[in-house]
Amino acid sequence: MTSIPFRSGPDQAAAAERSDAARNRKRLLWAAKELISECGAGGLTMDRLAERAGVGKGTVFRRFGSRAGLMLALLHDSEVDFQSRFMFGPPPLGPGAPALERLVAFGAGRIAYVVEFGDLVLAAEDASRGRFDVPAAALWHRHIEVLLDDAGFDADSWLMAGSLGAALDPERLLDLVRRHGVAPERLVASWRDLVTRVVRPA
């Protein structure tokens, strides 16, 4: 079967341009992540990003508007990636593992994520209206609630999901890591301990 394009001519050119733009965006975000992992979020400037990605500075500004816009785009990208991993990715974070193992993996994933994207996460929280309106936060909350139910938790799983989620609050995690020098592994161990105690049968 030959596939017949719905539209042709100028629209094909537009589609090619969109795909170019998408590739460009990916390349810029990748370069931005590299810069952050090398120098921290403070080291990410529009100049350095343009240089690293091998594009003009004007391109970077046209694409993201400002450094804040770049930060949000980066974070959005990483959030979407994390979400797809816990919703559709391989176990134990994704479906296929027992609920308790998925809960442990979810917390471990969040901790790694917050440690990696710390300043970005905080900047995005400040930019959103309130800490509890973030759509991603609603999704995590629901995810924990469903896993609690699946693990046989027999009490108020909606509120308990919120209480457990509070332990993964990015500001709290970053405070523990940066100000108190707590190793991420210790955070993961304590999260594992917490959720294991919460779901184990009486």
Added chain:
Amino acid sequence: MTSIPFRSGPDQAAAAERSDAARNRKRLLWAAKELISECGAGGLTMDRLAERAGVGKGTVFRRFGSRAGLMLALLHDSEVDFQSRFMFGPPPLGPGAPALERLVAFGAGRIAYVVEFGDLVLAAEDASRGRFDVPAAALWHRHIEVLLDDAGFDADSWLMAGSLGAALDPERLLDLVRRHGVAPERLVASWRDLVTRVVRPA
């Protein structure tokens, strides 16, 4: 035995003045609490407070500087009161009850406190540098940690105390009560459930 004052003369007058001032301060704070319980924190203005306490508006401003200063004084007063109740007051909040019962009572007390002083608590958090620098927060954290140890919790009680404390985050509790209409009793029940599961032996 007759008590002999260390100093006399002008200092006695000063002491009387200080005691007058302290009485005045108490009366103003009491009137402010009445106004808040009647009309919410929004209903507390310097004018209304002066009228309710039967003093001049100048007195109110001299005492607290501004409405923000009044709010902080009010909160400080309530914090000190809450602290003295969980440290020295009657059980189960104070010493004398089993550690788990004290943990439950502590959460119930915090929830009631946040519901009562909601806007004040949020205002004070904004005013402080960071949510985790508040001296009171350090005290609650330590209190939960000690109670976990007393209850026989055998893992990382310092980190676990922080995770449990995060469930009592004022901003979170107020969001649940105000935006989601969760009854404080339901919050207390979920807190009881959480700490009971965390401390029960494996």
